[in-house]
Amino acid sequence: MRGWPAWVLALATPAVAQTAPPGPPPPGCTAPEFRQFDFWVGYWDVYPTGQDQLVAQSRIEKLYNGCVIRENWMPLNGQTGGSLNTWVASAKQWRQLWTDSSASWAEFRGGYDGKAMVLTGTGLAPNGALTRMTYSRGTDGAVRQLGENSADGGKTWMPSFDFTYRPAKEAK
Template sequence: NRMSNLIAAFVLALQSTPTTIPPPIACAGSNFSQFDFWIGEWDVYPNGTNTLIAHSKIEKLYGGCAIRENWMPLKGLGGGSLNSYDPETERWHQTWVGSAPGRVEFEGGYTGGNMVLTGMWANVNGPNQDALIRMIYSPQTDGSVRQHGEQSIDHGLTWTTSFDFIYRKRQTLSSKQAQ
């Protein structure tokens, strides 16, 4: 009888314990996934060449609320960016910090299958030579991503290419051996 009382008490305790439901992911939804095509470990090449210039690791973090880039050039010092979608403004933001003092703030959005971010980069062309920088990230049919950077020194009236990179999925030793 004592055993059945203990079992009844245990069952009653289980029934009265509130079920813990995990909180929903705060940054879920299609808008938060617009830049996911950039996530991965990449080898980076100037467009049209097979000359490796950098590695880049792009990862989604913080419950899906941010995408972090770690830019690792083969020559020189690296940098990185933190990217996030703001549901209030419906805009994407990127903060770039590199090996030079200061940071660059970019803003933009997803349009036509591309991510387009623009920001004013102080001293990018030398002391007191600022430029408006526009970066267009485009997923390619072969799984790579093109990052085409343009600059304008006349507030967006004219644009010239400042960099044009292709991010190719990084080849691991085992994937190279399988080829």
Template structure:
């Protein structure tokens, strides 16, 4: 009887304890127009050197985290892959990209949408045509046929002059034979 009474007292004390608050409702996500500025790049792509039929990579571009991020999974046919995480920053009013690839350390880009294109610029160690350090500017643009062009340029003089270092065309992925 004493054991039963003690059990009842313990149960009563436990039920009197304040219950933890229910978890907060998830946010509505990133649904404003700025968060959709890079959506033209979403998809599963076969990537070619511009002006050629030379396939150089496959790339999967996904929208994640309640629409707040765009993630690239870069899968080249030769060499190591890499990826980027992109997001609109409402505090700065621009976009930020972090690229991590086969070279040590991340590369950070900033920029934004201009005339329907996404332009991102960052300091990328060793990215010059002769392996020199400098700025890399990437311009992503949707082409009339639904493909996306990624035009990369390099500047060794802090953006005064630019030279093309890569020019890629992302075409919708087609299953092989």
């Protein structure tokens, strides 16, 4: 029995040498900006601010290697919906895409100002008015989401909704 011809071995050797083992998976989104909205992550019971009547539950979770925060809004009555939120490094801003069970959608952009996440966009308010949402962490672990609308391009703002997210009594 004879061995492989030298020319076959010569051709195969570079191919074997060039085949590297797969590298480690790409790192998650580890820039500090990706953690700015982490205070919203959790299972929440949602109430109108200053009231004790539960209006919704909301599940907020980090996904996709820590690159995305997904919201699942589950009101006791009305339309369900959700959002995807991420830091867009190239634009140096946070972006949120909201959609719901009525097939409406809205896009928001903004950032963390050191005290709150402030996102502004169109699509929720009538007649193309702007909507600004401010998410702030309370000292008691709750999160407040204040929504305001502006029909004059952001010169003046009128309250639209005001919710307090409290840690859920039961995770659903």
